[in-house]
Amino acid sequence: MDAHFQALIVVLPLLAAPLAALLRGRTGPWLLATLVSWAMLGLALALLLKVQAEGTLSYALGGWAAPIGIEYRLDALNAFVQVLLALVAAVVLPFMHLSAAQEIDEERLPGLYAAVLLLLAGLTGITATGDAFNVFVFLEISSLATYTLIALGQDRRALTSAFRYLIMGTIGATFFLIGVGLLYGMTGTLNMADLGERLPAVADTRTVHTAVAFLVVGVCLKLALFPLHLWLPNAYTYAPSAVSALLAATSTKVAVYVLIRFLYTVFGVEFSFGELPLTSILVVLAMLGMLIASAVAIGQQEVKRLLAYSSVAQVGYMVLGIALATTAGLTAALLHLFNHALMKSALFLALGCIAFRMGGTRVEHFKGIGRSMPWTSAAFVAGGLSLIGVPLTVGFISKWYLVLAAIGQGWWWLVVVILISSLMAVVYIWRLVEVAYFETPAERDRHHEAPLSLLLPTWLLVALNFWLGIDTRLTVGVAESAARALTGGGS
Amino acid sequence: MSAGRDAMEGQLILRVVSKFLIPVIMLFALYVQFHGEYGPGGGFQAGVIMASALIVHMLVFGLDETRRVAPLPVLRVLSAGGALLYGAVGIVAMLFGGNFLDYGVLGPTAPTGQVIGIIVIELGVGITVASTMVLLAFLFAERVRER
Numbered sequence: 001m002d003a004h005f006q007a008l009i010v011v012l013p014l015l016a017a018p019l020a021a022l023l024r025g026r027t028g029p030w031l032l033a034t035l036v037s038w039a040m041l042g043l044a045l046a047l048l049l050k051v052q053a054e055g056t057l058s059y060a061l062g063g064w065a066a067p068i069g070i071e072y073r074l075d076a077l078n079a080f081v082q083v084l085l086a087l088v089a090a091v092v093l094p095f096m097h098l099s100a101a102q103e104i105d106e107e108r109l110p111g112l113y114a115a116v117l118l119l120l121a122g123l124t125g126i127t128a129t130g131d132a133f134n135v136f137v138f139l140e141i142s143s144l145a146t147y148t149l150i151a152l153g154q155d156r157r158a159l160t161s162a163f164r165y166l167i168m169g170t171i172g173a174t175f176f177l178i179g180v181g182l183l184y185g186m187t188g189t190l191n192m193a194d195l196g197e198r199l200p201a202v203a204d205t206r207t208v209h210t211a212v213a214f215l216v217v218g219v220c221l222k223l224a225l226f227p228l229h230l231w232l233p234n235a236y237t238y239a240p241s242a243v244s245a246l247l248a249a250t251s252t253k254v255a256v257y258v259l260i261r262f263l264y265t266v267f268g269v270e271f272s273f274g275e276l277p278l279t280s281i282l283v284v285l286a287m288l289g290m291l292i293a294s295a296v297a298i299g300q301q302e303v304k305r306l307l308a309y310s311s312v313a314q315v316g317y318m319v320l321g322i323a324l325a326t327t328a329g330l331t332a333a334l335l336h337l338f339n340h341a342l343m344k345s346a347l348f349l350a351l352g353c354i355a356f357r358m359g360g361t362r363v364e365h366f367k368g369i370g371r372s373m374p375w376t377s378a379a380f381v382a383g384g385l386s387l388i389g390v391p392l393t394v395g396f397i398s399k400w401y402l403v404l405a406a407i408g409q410g411w412w413w414l415v416v417v418i419l420i421s422s423l424m425a426v427v428y429i430w431r432l433v434e435v436a437y438f439e440t441p442a443e444r445d446r447h448h449e450a451p452l453s454l455l456l457p458t459w460l461l462v463a464l465n466f467w468l469g470i471d472t473r474l475t476v477g478v479a480e481s482a483a484r485a486l487t488g489g490g491s
Numbered sequence: 492m493s494a495g496r497d498a499m500e501g502q503l504i505l506r507v508v509s510k511f512l513i514p515v516i517m518l519f520a521l522y523v524q525f526h527g528e529y530g531p532g533g534g535f536q537a538g539v540i541m542a543s544a545l546i547v548h549m550l551v552f553g554l555d556e557t558r559r560v561a562p563l564p565v566l567r568v569l570s571a572g573g574a575l576l577y578g579a580v581g582i583v584a585m586l587f588g589g590n591f592l593d594y595g596v597l598g599p600t601a602p603t604g605q606v607i608g609i610i611v612i613e614l615g616v617g618i619t620v621a622s623t624m625v626l627l628a629f630l631f632a633e634r635v636r637e638r
Contacts, residue, residue: 011581015578019575022567
């Protein structure tokens with residue numbers, strides 16, 4: 001049976017989605033989605049262990065062997081991302097029960113959970129498959145689910161932000177598809193490993209160069225690299241609270257995975273970063289993103305938007321690691337991919353608690369919550385510390401590795417940029433801490449602590465932020481082995 | 492009631508012709524559905540044709556009449572059920588010892604199994620597409636009526 005785990009982790013949420021849409025009420029669909037996410041976590045962990053023991057796993061979908069059929073191919077890299085996806089989903093879904101019931105009409109709840117399950121199916125599908133066209137299909141499944149989820153937000157502006165994301169997301173997906181089409185035209189194959197073998201023979205053609213350009217721009221739209229990030233702040237701001245947490249932790253991360261997979265496995269390190277000037281392009285954009293998005297975050301009054309801009313900046317760190325094109329750089333990028341998901345989901349869940357009690361997440365809603373909601377505000381502060389990169393948190397680990405990678409290249413100025421960006425994070429987090437702990441609420445406070453079913457998932461993520469920040473064997477080990485396999489020229 | 496329905500009520504020719512055409516359209520949909528593996532067609536196209544029969548019904552006889560023929564809860568179940576049917580084939584193939592969606596294992600020989608598999612899968616696609624198209628048409632019609 002465990003031979004089918006690779007397929008089941010995608011099929012399970014995919015089939016649970018129509019079932020959830022059929023169920024009625026607020027508990028049934030939620031329970032189904034939660035159980036599925038827990039099962040996915042189990043599957044993902046089992047697969048990660050198996051990959052570490054046996055190496056790359058391959059699964060021929062429909063019994064058609066690669067490269068003709070669709071192959072599900074799992075190595076340390078995508079097994080790692082799948083664990084992250086399932087972990088975040090398994091923690092956020094229990095949170096979603098109360099949070100979504102408050103923010104969304106009951107008749108829409110089955111649709112919400114169906115869309116969440118489709119999103120999970122799409123995202124795990126992207127990471128599971130070894131077929132370039134299949135990536136596009138799953139990209140569309142996850143994107144369509146995301147548009148629906150964002151449009152479910154309370155604010156009417158959720159509709160326009162979902163529509164804007166729909167336009168940008170479709171452009172991104174189309175660019176990706178054009179890139180894949182050009183590659184198919186040149187090589188006659190869609191299987192990624194096969195593409196990686198056949199491309200070097202035709203690499204020096206204008207068609208392949210164009211394909212790289214389309215692919216990179218398309219994926220960078222999806223992962224919200226700096227000048228292509230405009231859809232993201234509104235999408236995160238107006239989506240329902242729990243959905244923001246899920247999206248912030250998963251969807252851009254999977255796009256980062258796709259970028260890594262194409263640049264390293266399909267095009268190969270020498271071609272992507274040696275022949276093409278991708279390093280300089282990506283490093284410049286990543287740095288601009290880190291500095292400008294952090295600066296914009298400082299001025300925000302809506303905290304969800306603040307965190308969204310901070311996400312754009314954090315994507316910069318990941319792309320920076322990728323663009324260094326060294327094992328150390330890629331390790332840092334993978335670590336930050338995992339760690340940023342942990343800190344951002346913890347922060348967004350804490351925001352969800354605040355929205356649940358205070359009815360909003362603007363800075364003025366933070367007034368005095370240090371006293372009235374001590375556990376929630378402590379969770380927010382802890383997540384903020386991790387975002388800044390204080391030692392003993394996961395944020396420190398990934399920034400440490402990124403700084404080491406930059407020093408390894410001899411790029412000292414990059415260290416300065418990373419430090420400046422981190423200091424900006426101190427500014428925007430501290431502003432909130434100040435309001436939460438030192439300002440008194442306008443009216444006499446009748447608000448009290450968030451319910452336990454919201455606090456527990458939040459604190460679970462906060463605890464992971466510290467646990468994996470102290471005991472780094474798991475994350476660093478997996479990230480290093482994945483990075484070594486990708487940069488070593490092996491599959 | 493909407494103006495559209497009133498306008499159609501007097502249109503004797505339209506009403507008679509569509510009453511005559513709707514069963515033919517449905518029959519053609521079934522032909523496209525089950526002939527899909529040999530000729531042009533398949534579940535998606537058949538589903539759209541089947542839905543168009545119901546949409547013509549809605550345009551000519553009004554939303555309420557069509558809703559009596561195809562109630563919303565039934566459409567909801569069908570739209571999810573078709574997708575589930577598709578997935579179920581994949582799961583059954585797994586239980587029979589094949590990979591996901593490897594329908595060669597469904598029959599005594601691989602070609603028979605593949606015929607069974609593709610027919611059931613396309614049926615699932617057809618059901619989902621038809622019911623979803625009709626659901627969409629209903630949603631738009633309701634919007635128009637609200638105005």
